[in-house]
Amino acid sequence: MFIKKILRLLPAKIKQIENACLYLFLSGKYFIDCKNLKSIIFSDDSELNVIEVAAFGGCSSLTQIELPKNLSTLCISAFNSCTNLNKVVFKNTYRAADIGSSCFDNTASSLKLYVSYNLLSTYISSVSGYADKFVCL
Numbered sequence: 001m002f003i004k005k006i007l008r009l010l011p012a013k014i015k016q017i018e019n020a021c022l023y024l025f026l027s028g029k030y031f032i033d034c035k036n037l038k039s040i041i042f043s044d045d046s047e048l049n050v051i052e053v054a055a056f057g058g059c060s061s062l063t064q065i066e067l068p069k070n071l072s073t074l075c076i077s078a079f080n081s082c083t084n085l086n087k088v089v090f091k092n093t094y095r096a097a098d099i100g101s102s103c104f105d106n107t108a109s110s111l112k113l114y115v116s117y118n119l120l121s122t123y124i125s126s127v128s129g130y131a132d133k134f135v136c137l
Contacts, residue, residue: 033058042068044091051078053100060084063108067091076100082107089114089137096122104130 029052031037037059042048046068053075056062064087065079071090074097079085085107090097093116104111115123117136124131 029054029057031056031059034062035060037062039064041066042071042091044069046070049073051075053077054080057081063087065089067097069093071097073098074100074103077102077105079103079107080105084108086110087112087114090116090119090123092116093118095119096126099123099127099130101129104133 032054034056035058037056038061040056040062047070048068049070050073051067051071054077055075056079057077058081059079060081060083062079062082063084065085066089067074069091071092072095078100079088080102082104083106085104088104088111090113096115096119104113111133112135113123113130113133114137115134120134120136123134127134
């Protein structure tokens with residue numbers, strides 16, 4: 001019980017996640033409202049496939065994210081209300097990730113979603129609401 005309480009408090013203190021090597025999926029709402037978190041950079045060898053519902057929702061200091069190559073799904077509202085988020089890099093060059101509704105709602109108006117040139121048209125045609133945000137790496 002005591003350890004669970006400590007683990008729940010840790011995300012609130014994190015300012016940066018760098019070279020994260022998380023596996024398979026990131027549980028929903030784990031980092032929700034983590035006000036001090038400024039950037040997330042997943043390592044190239046991360047096997048993270050799914051970022052669950054609202055996992056980083058409300059992280060108001062978050063400005064940039066580099067997503068891992070293996071990412072296949074960003075669930076609903078994964079980064080919703082990250083009001084200062086202005087740069088997201090999709091490292092995958094062979095398959096576009098599925099992006100859930102409201103994933104990037106209530107983020108900075110300057111938000112840019114960087115994707116590989118060969119996937120740009122796929123993202124633009126398949127992700128409603130963010131077509132004007134996609135740019136080539």
